[in-house]
Amino acid sequence: MIILKGVNKRFGEKRLFENLDFHVSPGTVNCLIGPSGCGKTSILNLMSGLLPPDSGEVISSGRISYAFQETRLLPWETVRDNAMYAMSPRLNRMERLERTGELLNQLELSEASQLRPGEISGGMARRVSLARALLAPHDILLMDEPLSSLDPYLRSGIVESLRPMLQGKSVVLVTHDYVTATALSDRVFYLSRPPVHITEVKKNDIEGTLEEINSE
Amino acid sequence: MISTFRKRLWITLSSLTGILLWKIASFIVAREIILPSPEATLMYLSGMFREAGTWLAVVATMRRVLFAFLMNMVFALTLGVASGFSSGIYYALKPLVTVMKAVPTMGVILLSLIWFNSETAVVFVCTLIVFPVLYSSVVSGIQHLDNKLLEMHRLFQIKWPKTLFHFVLPSLRPYLIAGVMSGLGLSMKVIIAAEVLSQPKTGIGTMFQIERARLNTTGVFAWSLLVILLTAGMDVLFSVVKKHYGKRDRG
Numbered sequence: 428m429i430i431l432k433g434v435n436k437r438f439g440e441k442r443l444f445e446n447l448d449f450h451v452s453p454g455t456v457n458c459l460i461g462p463s464g465c466g467k468t469s470i471l472n473l474m475s476g477l478l479p480p481d482s483g484e485v486i487s488s489g490r491i492s493y494a495f496q497e498t499r500l501l502p503w504e505t506v507r508d509n510a511m512y513a514m515s516p517r518l519n520r521m522e523r524l525e526r527t528g529e530l531l532n533q534l535e536l537s538e539a540s541q542l543r544p545g546e547i548s549g550g551m552a553r554r555v556s557l558a559r560a561l562l563a564p565h566d567i568l569l570m571d572e573p574l575s576s577l578d579p580y581l582r583s584g585i586v587e588s589l590r591p592m593l594q595g596k597s598v599v600l601v602t603h604d605y606v607t608a609t610a611l612s613d614r615v616f617y618l619s620r621p622p623v624h625i626t627e628v629k630k631n632d633i634e635g636t637l638e639e640i641n642s643e
Numbered sequence: 644m645i646s647t648f649r650k651r652l653w654i655t656l657s658s659l660t661g662i663l664l665w666k667i668a669s670f671i672v673a674r675e676i677i678l679p680s681p682e683a684t685l686m687y688l689s690g691m692f693r694e695a696g697t698w699l700a701v702v703a704t705m706r707r708v709l710f711a712f713l714m715n716m717v718f719a720l721t722l723g724v725a726s727g728f729s730s731g732i733y734y735a736l737k738p739l740v741t742v743m744k745a746v747p748t749m750g751v752i753l754l755s756l757i758w759f760n761s762e763t764a765v766v767f768v769c770t771l772i773v774f775p776v777l778y779s780s781v782v783s784g785i786q787h788l789d790n791k792l793l794e795m796h797r798l799f800q801i802k803w804p805k806t807l808f809h810f811v812l813p814s815l816r817p818y819l820i821a822g823v824m825s826g827l828g829l830s831m832k833v834i835i836a837a838e839v840l841s842q843p844k845t846g847i848g849t850m851f852q853i854e855r856a857r858l859n860t861t862g863v864f865a866w867s868l869l870v871i872l873l874t875a876g877m878d879v880l881f882s883v884v885k886k887h888y889g890k891r892d893r894g
Binding site: 475476477490491492493495497499501503504512513516559563 | 795802
């Protein structure tokens with residue numbers, strides 16, 4: 428569970444969040460959509476504790492895992508070692524290797540497992556970051572555009588693999604993509620331009636709202 | 644960027660020009676005792692290679708250089724990482740490091756000769772002169788760690804030994820390689836200078852002093868040339884290491 432209570436955050440003169448309230452219910456997948464620069468990544472950073480609010484409260488119960496948009500992979504480690512980097516050291520090595528191999532296969536990364544981040548595309552690097560977040564022990568999962576820059580065919584395949592993995596988890600997902608938003612999320616929220624207001628989008632309105640955002 | 648061929652061409656041309664100027668100068672001076680010619684120096688050097696004493700001296704000096712250098716490296720890494728992460732330790736060590744940087748080499752050599760035997764004095768002098776160079780490289784590397792990767796480690800609650808060996812030390816690699824390249828060269832110079840004055844049983848510095856006492860300038864030149872060759876060899880070795888890791892570390 429994550430609760431943002433009366434959160435204020437400014438970047439210089441820009442007021443990003445003003446008295447913002449938001450609540451992530453346990454066991455739900457929540458999707459955030461909104462125009463570029465509206466603060467979607469900042470809200471994930473607030474939730475993860477990476478970005479402290481100027482005032483207000485961020486309450487989270489449980490361990491957080493995060494699939495970063497800017498990947499944050501170690502350049503000298505292989506794809507496989509990056510993916511298994513945050514796994515619990517309590518698991519034995521065989522078990523860790525087995526789970527990692529399985530997930531890399533589901534995310535279509537098996538062939539790249541011995542390559543280094545400098546040798547793979549941006550889209551692949553984001554999936555490695557997603558694999559690391561999924562394999563890390565967590566109660567809450569934050570994902571920032573994990574499947575962007577993928578062709579629609581590959582994306583829908585990976586979304587299908589991800590769906591059972593996310594079931595019953597507390598997830599906050601940022602995306603611009605209709606398939607990802609509708610297939611994975613229980614609830615979809617729209618973030619307005621700063622100062623941000625969050626409103627829930629009805630299932631029927633998701634496509635129209637996303638088209639509007641993407642055409643801007 | 645300049646091609647490898649052109650790079651080598653320029654290096655060869657400048658080396659040949661240097662040798663030519665040396666030859667002209669020795670021709671004008673025309674006294675071996677003041678300035679020996681390049682060919683006389685090379686002849687002497689090739690003669691040195693056939694003597695066991697030369698190799699014993701080289702091995703003794705290299706052993707001191709490596710021992711002092713490795714010891715410095717361990718100190719510099721330990722204290723550098725601690726200082727990089729704790730401003731308290733950084734400021735506590737600052738006066739000491741400033742003194743070590745500023746202290747005149749000759750003063751340290753003379754004092755260490757009073758305090759220690761010749762073997763210990765050589766290593767002590769090297770530590771005092773080379774440690775600040777390596778320490779500064781490590782601190783600078785820690786200060787330039789990728790903050791986003793550091794945040795990632797905090798978020799995933801990665802334990803510190805893993806953070807140290809998988810993130811901090813590999814991030815320091817370019818700084819360490821640069822530190823090793825300049826530090827080893829400096830260690831070599833300082834150790835030989837200390838040997839000249841402290842006169843251990845054997846060593847390159849001892850050989851320099853013997854040649855000087857015999858007024859054998861050609862010998863001094865030949866030993867200098869040998870030291871240049873040894874340093875250049877180490878430079879080539881670390882350039883290969885740097886090239887190997889460079890691409891990987893940039894990602």
